[in-house]
Amino acid sequence: MKRSLRGAWLALGLGLLGAWACATGSAPADAPGAEEKAMASAARASVDVFSGREAPTWALSDDESRALREAVEALPEGTRPLPDVGLGYRGFTVTWADGARATVHGAVVEFVSGGRTQLREDAPRAVEERLLLGSRAHLDPELFKAVASQVQAAQP
Structure with missing residues (x-):
């Protein structure tokens, strides 16, 4: 009797584990790249503007x-490093779920992926502008105004 009860609990546990696996919607093992694409799409952005306080951070949609x-x-490769600006606005950082990270300040983007750091040149500052505009919905209006003015002041 004990043996059949133990087997029933084992079967129930395995059944629940299988149901959980199906409910989580994990990608089948024969779909290479699907998990990597999902990992690369999830990201969080932050603006480095405070000293001694945590940077405001928000989630990006999969499309963003x-x-x-x-x-x-x-972006084309660049040679200029991120500027050392001291206090105030020090740029935006985006971190993807796969560990890749981009730090953006002005026309310079430092992109770290797979343990490799690359400097990129963004002369029109399109990435910084996109992050600034996207931050509006996530920042206090006064903070957004301050960050926007510092971004514009940093333009050549």
């Missing part, structure tokens, strides 16, 4: 995340 990643990866 994917478009931003494509924009960063399409």
Whole structure:
């Protein structure tokens, strides 16, 4: 009797585990790249503007995340490093779920992916502008105004 009860609990546990796996919608093992695309699409953005306080951070939608990643990866290689600006606005940072990270200040984008750091040139400052506009819905209006004025003041 004990043996059959133990088997029933084991079967129930395995059944629940299988149901959970189906409910989570995990990608089948024979779909290469699907998980990598999902990991690359999820991202969080932040603006580095405070000293001694945590940076305001917000989630990007999958579409925003994917478009931003494509924009960063399409930028030409650059040679200028991120500026050392001290206090105030120090740029935006986007971190994707796959560990890639882009730090953006002015026309310079530092992109780290797969353990490799690349400097990218964004002369029209399109990535910074996109992040600034996207931050409006996530920042206090006064903070957004301050960040926007510092972004504009940093333009050549």
